[in-house]
Amino acid sequence: MPTAGDPDETWYDDDTGLLARPYVVARAAGVDDGRRLDLITVVVARAAVPAAAPLFPEQARILELCRGPLSVAEVGAQLDLPLGTVRVLLGELLDAGLIETHVSPTLSELPSRELLEAMLTGLQAL
Numbered sequence: 001m002p003t004a005g006d007p008d009e010t011w012y013d014d015d016t017g018l019l020a021r022p023y024v025v026a027r028a029a030g031v032d033d034g035r036r037l038d039l040i041t042v043v044v045a046r047a048a049v050p051a052a053a054p055l056f057p058e059q060a061r062i063l064e065l066c067r068g069p070l071s072v073a074e075v076g077a078q079l080d081l082p083l084g085t086v087r088v089l090l091g092e093l094l095d096a097g098l099i100e101t102h103v104s105p106t107l108s109e110l111p112s113r114e115l116l117e118a119m120l121t122g123l124q125a126l
Contacts, residue, residue, distance in 0.1 A: 037072050037087045037090055037091065037101065038072065038103070039071060039072055039073040039083070040071050040072070040073070040104050041071065041072045041101050041102070041103050041104075042069045042070070042071055042101065042102040042103075042104070043062075043066050043069070043070055043071070043072060043075060043090060043099050043100075043101055044066055044068075044069045044070075044099065044100055044101075044102070045062075045063045045064075045066040045067055045098065045099055046097065046098055046099060046100060049063055049098060053096065053098070056089065058079055058081065058089055059089050059092065059093055061078075061079060062075055062079070062089060062090065062093060062099070063093070063098060063099070065078050066099060069102070072086060072087065072090065075090065
């Protein structure tokens with residue numbers, strides 16, 4: 001049976017669920033530092049994790065899940081944690097260089113209809 005401070009200690013119990021508040025799991029580091037981790041931000045795990053990397057069980061699970069691309073919303077759903085907590089955990093993994101994120105362009109960043117039509121007209125003229 002794991003004891004307090006044991007690296008195998010988990011934050012969950014099969015019968016009762018979450019044993020610690022989400023802010024404890026995320027080490028109460030819930031300040032927004034300006035990173036864009038929207039629900040649709042895509043997260044992908046990078047290369048293998050160094051053995052000495054101190055990770056929470058949830059972070060190790062995120063790396064396992066994100067071998068293929070997943071959105072922040074999908075990561076939160078898989079972990080069954082609040083979105084704020086998931087964002088903090090992802091932010092720590094991003095700082096450690098263990099994941100990369102890809103943000104979808106916003107509507108204002110996409111080309112206008114007029115520009116696309118002008119390009120099409122130009123290509124048809126070739």
